Amino acid sequence: MGYALEAFMDHLMQEEYTENTLSKYRRDLSRSLEYQGDQPMTKELVIRYKKSLLLHYRAASVNSMLAAVNHYLEYAGYSACKVHTVRIQKKIYTEDDRILTRKEYARLLQSCSDPRTQLIMETLCSTGIRVSELHYITVENYRKKMIKVYNKGKERVVFLPDRLIAYLRRYIKKRKITSGEIFISRTGKRLDRTAIWRMMKRLCAKAGVDQKKVFPHNLRHLFATTYYRMKKDISKLADLLGHSSIETTRIYILESSRSHYQDLENMHLAVSYTHLTLPTKLEV
Helix, strand or coil, rough: CCCCHHHHHHHHHHHHCCCCHHHHHHHHHHHHHHCCCCCCCCCHHHHHHHHHHCCCCCHHHHHHHHHHHHHHHHCCHHHHHCCCCCCCCCEEECHHHHHCHHHHHHHHHHCCHHHHHHHHHHHHHCCCCCCCHHHCHHHHHCCCEEEEEEEECCCEEECHHHHHHHHHHHHHHHHHCCHHHCCECCCCCCCCCCHHHHHHHHCCCCCCCHHHHHHHHHHHHHHHHHHHHHHCHHHHHHHHHHCHHHCCCCHHEEEEEEHHHHHHHHCCCCCCCCCCCCCCCCCC
């Protein structure tokens, strides 16, 4: 399986896949190569690999890995070895321990003593851009009050709120940044997602926020849920986020399980009849 891997990666580059996607494909395919070892490529092998993944990863993650494997198999002439992804019932809510609330976001900002980290978080959350799109926030673009983002073969326009513009203006003036990217490292290099991830994680203990909730992409989720609650327009939200499919956007606006439970309670359909008497102690 490994002989054509580099050729396949070159093929993806020619197809203009993003750097992040290329990195993920390489990780997923390297994992599958390690599992294969010296074994010949067969459908049974890929099925066993799929089962092994399900022992360690969530179904959604397994499907993402299998997508890379299936794509490669088709390219390498092993289409007959492709496997089905795992069927997942659409969720109508998400787990509470994964949702970053607005109050928790505010606590993170309040606990932050580093202006750069604070402004990065506010930029991501108030615009909904991906962390990989942060480099479009430049001195030249912020003055136009908008940025043009190129991602996944598409261009979209992202407007910057006036308050964010004021914060950016004050930041670049203090840092004496005259041109180019606003958020850079102390050595003048572009900040990658890992560095930003670490910057955010340092705030968790002081802010009293669970580390599982604190990562850059969750700020994009908070933008999406806040916008949807305000406007109830999923089509426009999909455009703002740069999604090709509304089904992708739907994942971003799932309510918490606690909220879903409260909705069920508010329906008041568990009606108490006079001839029924609830026991003082429920039997399990």
